[in-house]
Amino acid sequence: MAKKDxxxxxxxxxxxxxxxxxxxxxxxxxxxxxxxxxxHLLNVYNEFPTQTTETTSS
Structure with a gap:
């Protein structure tokens, strides 16, 4: 099931x-x-990874 669904x-x-x-x-x-x-639906939604990407400085 997609996040939008x-x-x-x-x-x-x-x-x-x-x-x-x-x-x-x-x-x-x-x-x-x-x-x-x-x-249950809210828990499923919250288990989806976030769309933002974290950047680390080296």
Whole structure:
């Protein structure tokens, strides 16, 4: 999965979570499930290496 795809999935999951919380409440089982799925996506995203390159002076 590309970094761009993960960002899109994160945004979609975040929108779903907001909708579910409005309907079911923050502590409802569906809200907790979606929150955990969002956490997983954020962890996957954070595991991607950064695009910047470090330069060292010799």
């Amino acid at each position: 993960i960002l899109l999935a994160i945004e979609k999951k975040r929108e779903e979570l907001i909708r579910i919380v409005r309907v079911s409440g923050l502590n409802s089982p569906p809200a907790i499930k979606h929150s955990q799925e969002l956490d």
